[in-house]
Every structure is written in structure tokens, then in C-alpha cells.
Amino acid sequence: MTEKLKVEGLYKVYGERPEEAMRLIREGADPDTIREQTGQVAAVIDASFKVDEGEIFTIMGLSGSGKSTLVRCLNRLIEPTRGKIILDGQDILQHSKSEMRATRRRKISMVFQNFALLPHKTVFDNVQLGLSLRGESREHCEKAATDALAQVGLSGWSDRYPDDLSGGMKQRVGLARALASDPDILLMDEPFSALDPLIRDELQRELLKLQREIKKTIIFITHDFQEAVKLSDHLAVMRDGRFVQVGTPQDIVFRPFDTYVKNFSREMDRGRVLTAAMLADAFETVRVAPTARAADAAAALDAAGRPFALVETPSGAVQGYVGRSDLSRTGGTVSDAMNDLSAKLASDEIVGNAYDRFQPNRPVAVVTPDQRVTGLVTADDVLGFLAGKTMPDLRLVAERAPVHAPTPAYQEANP
């Protein structure tokens, strides 16, 4: 994965005298204090993150958390107070007005919460807005607009006007408009928040489907935690202008930084986030040889506190599994009590989509793409996770640090 966009130490302070606010921020003041003392509004405070090419990066926060300001800083619809926004190795905050315009025309496009379609133009003309603004030839415009409309499933609606369309269809047009100019980065500012739940769900699924084909880098803004978890490869939780935590949906749900983050996942179906690999990682896998004595194997299981052991030859060939109760019934070797491993989960599979593979008193094998078995998990293990257990050995999103860790100021304020 190549890094597409990197944001470093981005600040946005609204008001006439941002320096004063910046000074208070350095001293660790929270936005309310800053507003009281200086009248300045600190909307984004020290935001840093990286987005890889082709991933969906979500910024999740409640209203007033600064997420809409942040996304508008990324294409400089709002001018940041300080920081760096590095797109393809160039800091776009150094761009001149016309360079920035060129960037907006070719590299970054945007989808808006309230669609922001032009009511005096047809659906088709709305979709080709970006292309016609940058002066593409008529043929190119028409082809790209036709393709984009087909991608969002609105072929045949070209000649209608936005007023003739339902909310869901309007946002499809908004998406088509953003796709038509073939940008590298798609900024989506709460695109589905104004839609009713069924349509929202439908569009979320279509976006994921579409993303598998187009592989755009998407910055997605939402206040809906479920939506963030469903769509993102990585997500940032924002509060009072600061990033609280950045990580994969799994990190956020199972390794929440603090109770603020934890509270978001309280209501959600954690099975939809849980991957087989995480489950396998969380529990020790007891591996025994088929020739081992049953009593030894039983002792190993007891020591690990696990109900099943993986039966594996010393060369690593998986033979099957044995259960703790099977072992106590036999006096011989492990192979006497061995069962076939029939239930399997791919390691990147979402556990919530595979509940039917869990049978009572039988383990499910977690298998990597190269056919290695990394764990044996049971329905009880899953239930433990669903019941709200968090990962015992929480390393806070360490792999994406330092840019992805919560800002030091936030950590101090929320120990």
C-alpha cells in the first residue's frame, strides 16, 4: 500500500486572532476555555493521519467535533491555520490559487451531505460539472458522465432535473458527479446522513461494492459509528477538534482508548467487526502431535485453559483436533481421540457473517490464506467477545503510531 495522503499537525482556528488561540492550545486549554478567553473557535486541533491509496478512511465524530471543517481543509474550501497536507508528496497548503484549482479539478472531488446539486441543470449536466469546469472536450465529458451515471445505476435519468429525484437518487447523482472527474481522492462529507435508514444501508453497500472496482482513496465523514465501522479500513474518532483514537474498526471497538470511544461501540453488534484472525490471536492455540500421549495433551489443555487442541505432525501438517473430554476417555495416544476439522474460517472473515459454522462442542479452525491453521475457536470464545470483552493486551494502535496515536495533549487531558 502506498501512502496517498498525509496530514501533519493540522489546525483550524476560526476568528480574527488565531495566534492567541494557538498559544492557549499549546498550553493545553480545551476549546470552551479558548472561546471564552479569546472569542476564537478552535475547530481542528493538531490532526495528524495517513491514508493509504485505495482505502476508506473515516473521520467519525458528533456534531461540532470539527469533522466537517477538517474535511474542508483537505481541499482548502476552508483555509487551515497551520499544518501540512501532503498529497502525492506535495504539500497542497503551499499551492497557489490556480494550482489548488487544478488539484480540485483533477485529484480531489467531493460529495456533500445535502447533495448540493444545481437545480437548474439536468442530472447529466450536474454529473459533468467538474469536467466542463476544467474544459474537457464535449465527447470526453459525455462519455465520462454516461459512465459515471451507469456506475451509480442512474442510466436513463440523464434528462431529469434534481427536483424530480428522491433523496437517495440525488446522492447517487452527487456521487456520480464526484466520480466523473476521475479523482484520486473522494471526500465524502456525511453523504448518507440525510437519507432514511433503508436507503442509507443500500447506498453503503453499493459504495463498498463500487469501491472494490474503482479503488479510490476515500475520506468519509460521518457521525454514525455503525456506518464508520461498516465502511472504513481505518477510522479516526474525533472529539472537540482533536483525534481521540485512530485505528481499524477492530481497534476502535475492541481496543478503545477511553470510555468516550468505548461508549460508541456499546450499542453495536460487535460480531460485525470481529475478524477470525482477532479471535485466533486472542486465545492460545494448543498444538499436540498425533503420537503424543493423551494424558500429556490433556495436561497441556488444562494448563492453557482451552477445551480443544490442534493435532499437528512435527512437520506442521494438520491432522484434526482433540477435545478435552475425548482425551479423558482414552488411555492411548492423541490420534485415538482425534476428530476431523471440518469447520473453518478464513482469517480475514468477519465472524458475525459465519455464526452458522459454530456447532456445540466443536471448534472452528481459523485458516490463513496460505492454509496455515492459526487457531481453534469456539462459540464460547465468540460470546466472550460479543459480551464486551476487550483485548487483554491492549497496545494502542501501536502499528500506525506515531501519526495515528492520540495527540499528547488529549492523552494528558484524558488519562
Added chain:
Amino acid sequence: MMDRVPQEYVFPLDDYIQTGVHWVVDEWRPFFQALRWPIAKVLDVTLDSLVFMPFWGVVAVLLVLGWRLADIRAGITAALSFTVIAFLGLWDEAMISLSILITSVVFCVIVGVPLGILAGRSNMFWAFLRPILDTMQTTPSFVYLVPVVMLFGIGTVPGVIATIIFSMPPIIRLTNLGLRQVPADAIEAGEAFGATEWQTLVRIRMPMAMPSIMAGLNQTLLMALVMSVIISMIGAEGLGLTVLRGIGALDVGLAGIGGLSIVLIAISLDRITQGLGQPRKSAGDQKGFIGRIGRAAQLRRSAA
């Protein structure tokens, strides 16, 4: 007489104005003559083409125009009204009035829309222009006649100039208003896709302000109609003069048909231009300029 200011303390503003205007008239004569020229030209061309056509030609044009811009009822109303005027024997006067109106509105648009755009884009310019427009709109129409006569003399062309000045404020105001009412998200969308200031103005702001601008055009037209009657007092020709003559000669009949003709013209033109604001099913399907105006009209209705 105790409550009067002694004569020697009265400030002789009237003398100053007199002197000032005389100075302007003497020194700036070429400038004012140059101002007259384009207006006189447009007026001549308009009148010549209206008079060149047979009366049923004009009626047919109005029928089609009303139908395309508004609806068939507006077209029929206009056609019938002008037929009645023709049979009242006031065709030539009506054509003069019509050409005064057309000329005035054309210049109001040429001057007023750009001023409105500037006002809509710049708060400072609007702050400067607004009190002027307020004053203009509270000034009685007769008052305009005085400086116009001083600077341009009497006759139809000075009359048109007075009409232009008098009827300009609504189109400026409503262009400004329309531009300021364009939703911020539409403008933001344009910016996000890399629109320049000019592209935003031409492709987003102006089309979305069009319903309001059209309403301004309608109001400007009706004010021009009022003024086109009053300018008969400075020697402008047309139906106003017919009415004035009728009153002067105590000829109630003549004044009556003059007045009736003015009312008919007012109804026709109002219907056609206001028709831009009426719902129209097929408007959205039309291409080109007319279709776009029709579309704007639909938007205006849905905004209302």
C-alpha cells in the same frame, strides 16, 4: 412674521442649484449628448421595426412571444389587447409607447444587471448603492423630469432617459437579492470542483438568481410603463401624450381610449413577463435560451 427666518439668513440653495446645473449643462454638453446617442439609436430602430410591420404582424409576434415565454393564455391576452388598441385608432401612439418601453427596459437591463451583480458580490458597493436606490424609489416621478429637462432638453429621448433612471432600481435590487440568495452549498460545490470566480458567476450564481432577476425585470417594466405616461409632460410622444391632450382639451373620450390602451399594454406585458414565473410543464424539456428562461421560471415558482 416672527416665526420666519429673516430674508438675509435664508440659504439660497435654489440659486446654487441653478448655477451648478447651468455650469454642468455648459461644460458637460458633449458628455450628455454622447449619452443621448445610443438611446436615440435603439429607440429609432425599435420604433422603425414596429412601424414597419403591419399591425397583425406585431400581434402575431406578441402571440408567439407570450406563448413561448409564458403560456398560450398570455399570448392570446397580448394579441387581443393589441388588436383592440389597433381598432381604437391609437396604433401609432401605442407603437411609440411600446418602443419607449422596450428601449428603457433594454438599457435598464444593460446597466442594472451588472450593477446588481457588483452589489451582490461586494458588500461595500451594496452599502454605497443601497441608500441611492432607497432615495430613488422614494422620489416622486415628477422630480426626475426637472434635471432631465435641464441636462437633455425636452422630447421623446429625454423622456426615455427619465424612464430608464426611474425604473432601474428594481432590477438592480432583485439581481442583488437573487445573487445573495443562491444557496451556499451550490457555490461550495462549484468551488470544490475547481470553478473560477467567473465560472461560479456564470454557471451557478446567475442561473440560480435568474428567477429573482426575472421578477426584477417584471417590476422594472411596470415602472417604465408608469413613467412612459408621465414623460408626456416633457414632450415625449406616445399614449401618454394622447391622455395629456385629452385632459388638456377636456376631451374625456380621447383621454379614455388613451388610458384604456395603456392599461391593455400593461396587462399584456405584465402577463408575458410574469408568465416567466408561472408553472409550465414542458419548459424543462426545452433546449436553448427560451427553455432556460422557462426552467428559471419553474424554479421561481417552487421557491415561492
